[in-house]
Amino acid sequence: MSANSRLTVAAHALTWIGLYQRRGHEVATSEQIATSVNTNPVVIRRLLAKLGKAGLAGSRRGAGAGWMLARDLGSITLLDVYEAIEPGPVFALHPATPDPECVVGHGIGPVMTAVYDDVEATLRRELAKTTLEDVLRDILKAP
Template sequence: MSANSRLTVAAHALTWIGLYRRRGHEVATSEQIATSVNTNPVVIRRLLAQLRKAGLADSRRGAGAGWTLSRDLAAITLLDVYEAVEPGPIFALHPAAPDPECVVGHGIAPALTAVYDSIEAVLRKELARTTLEDVLQAVLKAT
């Protein structure tokens, strides 16, 4: 099973747009963002469409088309980004109900749900503590 990178790519894109704006540019194209992320512009457009729906990004059409932030980097947390691109839980139970006659099959859902709920609460708390401004400052220190 491979790790999911949607949160990372979305945070990268939004942070890049924020820095690009600070450097005097009004809008960023999905092609420019995709170059930084090293992915296809279609991947960026799909993610940014989700971020727009969540109120984190805006798009412009026509002359000067591209993407902008809906709010400052300091007002966007990693939790905001996570909720925009990962609407479901981190972990899921079986897609089909296990055998209820089996001891493990009967009790696995309640046993794991408690653990999964606890992990989800910790994750959300940590993501809420970090803004994209924090991410940008850490990026700039690393260069």
């Protein structure tokens, strides 16, 4: 299994748009954003569509088309971004019900659910502490 990078790509895209707008540009194209992320513009458009539905990004069509922030970087947390692009829990139980006659099969669900609930709560708490303004500030401070 490979790690999921959607949160990183989404945070990258939004932070890039925020910096681009601060530098005097109204909108950014998916091609420009994709160049920074080093991915296909279609990937960026799909991700920004989800972020748009969550009220984090907006788009303009027609002449001068492109993407913009719907909210200030300081009001967007990593939790906001995560919730926009990662529906559902981080971890899940078996897709099929384990053997209830087996001691492990019988007990694995409740035990793992408790662990996963704690992990999810910790993840959400930590993501809520960081805004995209914090991300940009730290990026700009990096050598």
